[in-house]
Amino acid sequence: MEYFDKRYHQPGTPPGTLKSAAMAGSTSLAIHLFDYSETTFSHIEDANPAQCREYINRDNVTWVHVEGHPTEQSIRELGEIFGLHKLALEDVLNIGQRPKVDEYDDQLFVVVNLPSVTGADFSVQQACFFLGKHYVVSFCSTDFSLFQPVVKRLNEPASRLRKNSADFLLYSLLDIVIDQGFPVLETLGWQLEALEEQILKSVGRDTLERIHTIKRELILLRRMLWPQREVINHLLHGDHGSISEGTMIYLRDCYDHTIQVMDLLETYRDMSGSMLDIYLSSVSNRMNDVMRVLTVIATIFIPLTFIVGVYGMNFDPNAGKWNMPELGWEYGYPLIWLLMISCVGVMVYVFRRKGWF
Incomplete structure (x- = not known):
């Protein structure tokens, strides 16, 4: 994920300017239209703004979902049909907004962040929702399959969705x-568990890089998901005539989910x-083990160096009886080797008894 992912106009641009920024890898634009009541249901897979106009004045609930990144013309047309405020439409085009709730006359504008995971890569998309008296207009660049559970429930005449308002x-x-945060955090949990096992077994530079990558992703996820708790709390306690008492009960459950997501995020x-x-401690312990072995080896060779240093002195044994008489012994050389081997054996025995290696 990017550190800075907000798209914005040049400073000094008048507020409400609808100017779309170039989006790399954005999906093609598609409009899905759903119109339903307790007894009727209709769906237009690839609608156009003119078709949406036909449904706006009905008593049924209308849901218009714009998939992909909208163009200036398409979002302007939808804004005119549904009476969407230009400041809100500007936020739709300039992605990277902080999750929030804005109220414009008889409409609510809600911005939230949608986390997703593909393999080991994480991404966050912006999702925007306009709530009117009989309609919801949503914008999200991600694939529409994410919202298929809602479509499936709309197809069932006995579902609670068909019996309630927008x-x-x-x-x-x-x-x-909001619930998309759980599979993302589940994947992060698996990665943290695998990383912990790797640290306890062996450490390397790639391990440190992976730790920093996960820390960065968690920080970015927290920045993007933390304000969503405020969004649901605002919907629960704000004086909004668009939210009925019956829906408040379910929003409280949604608020609980935001708290659970943040608790998991903080834990991770x-x-x-x-x-x-743990990584730094493992590296330090490994270094201590290496230094301990090297110290033991150096300590073992200290008396051996002393012995060969002594017998490496150039004294003439014929000049006096105290000038290294053992140099003239028949078994002097083997005795020196026996002395050095005995020193090594005694030192190794003592070190092992003390648990130094």
């Missing part, structure tokens, strides 16, 4: 986005910090 649809979509942050300490 605010319950908004809750259902927010619940999916602490674990990653402790892993760095």
Whole structure:
């Protein structure tokens, strides 16, 4: 994930300017339209803004989902049809917004972050929702398959979604986005567990790089997911006429999920910090083991160096009886070797008894 992923206009640009930034790897734009009541349901897979206009004045609940990164023209047309505020539309185009709730006349504008994981790579997409009296307009660049559970429930005549108003649809979509944090954190948990086992077995430079990578991802995830608790709390306690009492009960459950996500995230942050300490301790212990072995070897050779140094002195034994008489012994050379081997054996025995190696 990028450290700075916000798209913005040049400083001094008038507020509400709809100017789309170039998006690398963005999906093609597609509009999904759903219109339903307790007894009816219709779905247009690839709708256009003109078709959306036909459904706006109905008493049914209408859900318009824009998949991919919208163009300036498409978002301007949708804004005119649904009466979306230009400041909110600007936030839709300029991704990287902090999760928030804004109120514009009879509309609620909600921005949340959608985490996802592909293999070992993590990413966060922005999801925006407009809640009106009978409609929800959502924008998200990720694949629409994420919201298929909601579509499946809409296809069931007896589902709770079909019996409630647009605010319950908004809750259902927010619940999916927030619950996406659990599989992401589950993957992070597996990676932390594998990394912990690797640290305890052996350490290397790649281990340190992986620790820093996970710490960075956790920091970025926290920055992007932490404000979502405030968003749900604002919906629960704000004076919004668009949110019914019946939906408040389910939003409280959604708020609990945000707390669980943050608790797991904070736990994993602490674990990653402790892993760095474990890594540094392992490196220090390994260095101590190496130094201990080298010290033992050097200590063993100290008396041997002393012995050969003494008998390496150039004294003439014929000049006097005290000038190294053992140099003239018949078995002097083997005795010196026996002395040195005995010194080594005694020192190794003593070191092992003391547990030094």
